[in-house]
Amino acid sequence: MRQQAVGRVLRSFGAVWIAVVLLYGISGLISPSMFQLSQVVNILQVASFLGVIALGQVIVILTGGIDLSQAGLITLTNIVATSLMLGQPENIPLAVAVCLVLALLVGLLNGVLVVVVGITPLVATLGVNSILFGAALVYTGGAPRGEAAAAFELLGTGKLLGIPAPTLIWIALAALLFVLTRLTVFGRWLYATGANPVAAKLMGVPVERVTVGAYGLSALMAAFGGLLLTAYIGSPSLGIGNQFLLTSVAAVVVGGAALTGGIGGVLATVGGAIFITELNSFTNIVRVSTGTQFVLQGAIIVLSVIAYRRLSGPAR
């Protein structure tokens, strides 16, 4: 009984936050620089890129799908945004608008491939990822051009009251998606679709439209993430999205979501993104070899997921 109660509380806000605090405490004891305010700010700044991207991923994973096209879209966003901006502030609106329209089209394509054509999400989105990367290659001929405008870079590097701008944007987007998933009909449909699409359909949930909507949101978040990264670094790179192919999924899973759908949440995913970034940062700082760094990251992620499952009650 008591364990179930604990599990319920943990599930509601995400046991990952315990892991976030624990890891922070341990890493701070080993490397005191983790306790500096500037390092906390730094982690929150870097985590916001993965955080925004994972916000989209969790929406798709809630429906029982997966979006592996985010990486390609992030790269394409970076390439298109810098090439349209060309360092000029007056080009910012056009560049952002084109990227967001592109994202909506990609989300729609993913949704249609999964819902209408009936391709497994993993295969469909991986295929789209490849297409997007190919498109970035064709668009640039392998040699990307342009740069972000200085005013735009403030979104990635600026601060307001000591809080990094990308972190503020991340918080705002997370709040928006929290409301959407917890307090709206669309949110209930999302969870119902992931938990049992057949039952949901029988109950009148427009499963197809919900799924397409989820892929649309995922693509939008990937584009926001790509734009923030572009603002952070200022220049184009064809490899910029690669690292997010699976880390966005990892952040969601560490946040306690089930890849089978129906279980997970926005707040826990925020925690997942912080946890992964914290872990990267910690393993960057401690004096270990690259190999050890990879082993540590993998082991801690697996352990945290196991601990989460144990704490939050019997596996379903």
Place this chain on the structure above:
Amino acid sequence: MERNRHLTRRRFMSRSASALGIGALGGQLILPAMAQEGAMLTPVGDMVQGMAKDGPYRIAFSNGFSGNSWRAMAIAALEAEAAATPEIAEFVTVDGQGDINKQVNDIEGLINQQFDAILVIANSGSAVAPILRDATNEGIVTAPFNLPVDGTDWSTYVGTDPQKKGASLGKWLSDALGGTGKIVALGGLPGNAYTAAGWAGAQEAMAEGIEVLAFRDAYWEEDRAKVIMADMIAAYPEIDGIWCDGAQVGAGAIKALLDAGRPLVPVTGDDYNGMLKLYDEHKESHPGFDIGLMSEPTWQGIFAMRAAVSLLKGEAVPKQQILEPQIITAANYQDYIRPDLPDGVFTDTSLTDDQLRDIFSA
């Protein structure tokens, strides 16, 4: 037997320029960076005798992957050279898409199509070795360049010596810090042989007073390097220098220092335009900022192509030609920087401004 004949790039360029019949215009056509810097090719090993074949020749380039501006410029340099070489009738590039197996299949296809010579940048120096041996056995001239291929069952090789380059950069950094200081080292993809050789060379070349705070893989990506450097800045109150083998990484690290409001420090890297622009912009306000850069020339394939053509004509070429690129520092960076062109340009280039604009506006 090791030979010490040097073929300077200036000599090479003036020769190829006159071969094109544009000798009279050469002074105008050749970029300052091309004509003035005396990068050298050192022949290593015995001479290889070619078997004369009737021309004109069909030459193929198996490119391991094509996802960055360095490769785009390397291909453009080869295409320009092929177009300017009357002995070459056809030049094609096939893209291995970063896949080790696909590249082996690609080369198999090129053998079946009976190309006269195959140039290669290998995704894996061990994986392509057997298929290059097959090609060589069939009488095809095989010329790997940039990244070495295992064994000796290929015709001729052109490239830099990453260990020596890494050592030169390490020595420059060590000297720039007066032999004492704390540095951070940032590499490329985890486990890649190029960074490993360079870093090994650097560690040997640096003075004892240089303390290495950390070596981290930064994937040759600006954003990765910036994130890692931000962590390093938090962890270490004193960072006096940055060693890296690619200047995208150096640029990311410098941007992290700028964001943190820390003074800029000496940094190594290559001829990435973004780094030169950063230096030019911030050198006044950051007196401690210094650059020691060595290009990984995008034009090196031209020498592989020329060696292949020589072999096809029955001439002798060295088994290996090792490039010795010039170091780019505060003293001569003005000859290389291209303020009007994107960050991704590798500025030690054989390409004209128009060709560069073409590539970067594809």
